[in-house]
Amino acid sequence: MSVTLLDTPALAPRYRDIATREVMETLAELDMVRHVCPPEAIRTRVRAWDLHNLQLTVMENRWLRYGLNSRATTETVSIAAQISGQTARSYGEHRRLFAPGEISLLDCSSPFQSWSAESSTHMSFRCTFAELCLPAATIRSAEGDLTTSPLYELFQTHLLQLYRFLSEEVPAAAVESLGSATLELARAVIATIGQDDLARNDVANQALLTRVEAYVQQHLRDPALSPESIAQAHHISVRQLYKVWSAREVSLAEWIMRGRLEGARHDIAKDGSAGIAVIARRWGFIDPAHFGRRFSSAYGLSPREWKRAQSIRDSVRTLVG
Numbered sequence: 001m002s003v004t005l006l007d008t009p010a011l012a013p014r015y016r017d018i019a020t021r022e023v024m025e026t027l028a029e030l031d032m033v034r035h036v037c038p039p040e041a042i043r044t045r046v047r048a049w050d051l052h053n054l055q056l057t058v059m060e061n062r063w064l065r066y067g068l069n070s071r072a073t074t075e076t077v078s079i080a081a082q083i084s085g086q087t088a089r090s091y092g093e094h095r096r097l098f099a100p101g102e103i104s105l106l107d108c109s110s111p112f113q114s115w116s117a118e119s120s121t122h123m124s125f126r127c128t129f130a131e132l133c134l135p136a137a138t139i140r141s142a143e144g145d146l147t148t149s150p151l152y153e154l155f156q157t158h159l160l161q162l163y164r165f166l167s168e169e170v171p172a173a174a175v176e177s178l179g180s181a182t183l184e185l186a187r188a189v190i191a192t193i194g195q196d197d198l199a200r201n202d203v204a205n206q207a208l209l210t211r212v213e214a215y216v217q218q219h220l221r222d223p224a225l226s227p228e229s230i231a232q233a234h235h236i237s238v239r240q241l242y243k244v245w246s247a248r249e250v251s252l253a254e255w256i257m258r259g260r261l262e263g264a265r266h267d268i269a270k271d272g273s274a275g276i277a278v279i280a281r282r283w284g285f286i287d288p289a290h291f292g293r294r295f296s297s298a299y300g301l302s303p304r305e306w307k308r309a310q311s312i313r314d315s316v317r318t319l320v321g
Contacts (some may be wrong), residue, residue, distance in 0.1 A: 031068055
């Protein structure tokens with residue numbers, strides 16, 4: 001679920017610039033935020049999503065300039081996906097223009113300037129150097145251009161898909177996994193810049209496994225989810241998928257089954273108005289009888305017995321309360 005932190009069209013024009021400054025200064029250590037257009041032309045919207053171990057922020061703006069003129073007190077980076085429009089950025093002696101689809105890393109502890117002219121939308125998240133668990137020199141060497149990493153396209157696909165999923169209902173069980181996967185992939189992209197082939201391959205395989213896990217979590221409700229569809233989504237063969245997954249103790253099919261069963265078990269307990277067959281279909285089970293057998297095998301109770309037990313428990317809690 002998103003939280004709207006700022007929506008300037010809802011404000012009187014004279015308050016829009018200062019409201020933008022106040023919101024952005026709570027999100028990052030900045031000493032310059034201003035719009036370079038008349039107050040009535042200001043259109044800035046900021047929304048945030050909590051993924052447990054990181055916060056995603058989507059900013060829509062126009063004619064906005066912000067930055068840092070002196071070193072920050074905390075070493076942090078911002079990783080952003082440009083969704084629409086263009087964003088220009090200068091840091092040190094470098095200046096870059098980021099177009100839709102491009103992914104960038106910015107060292108937010110060093111001076112920088114960022115600005116957009118016409119309408120621009122980007123999604124970003126911030127993390128500290130400590131959270132990345134990488135040397136500061138390695139992180140700073142990745143600033144501006146992540147495309148030299150062999151994992152760039154994998155990370156790019158992940159972030160752009162993640163942006164599209166923000167408008168959908170993502171199962172609660174998948175939210176934490178998505179946050180962890182995003183951070184792990186960011187770490188892997190940075191770590192593989194400038195490394196030898198052997199080190200790159202090791203990190204690349206681990207990053208691919210992380211991305212596959214996140215993808216499965218996102219698509220557990222899809223009855224068409226299969227090794228073939230997973231491999232196709234990641235532009236690899238089914239054989240390569242199984243080879244990468246072999247590092248896990250549980251088979252891919254069993255991991256998918258466990259995730260679906262746990263999601264269904266949660267919904268049966270919480271959604272008393274929905275029928276068991278409806279919930280089974282919601283979690284990718286086309287055959288209710290097959291769902292019942294797998295549920296009983298996993299939990300020792302049939303779905304109906306589990307639902308009854310939860311109803312009794314809730315009634316007892318109500319009486320005690």
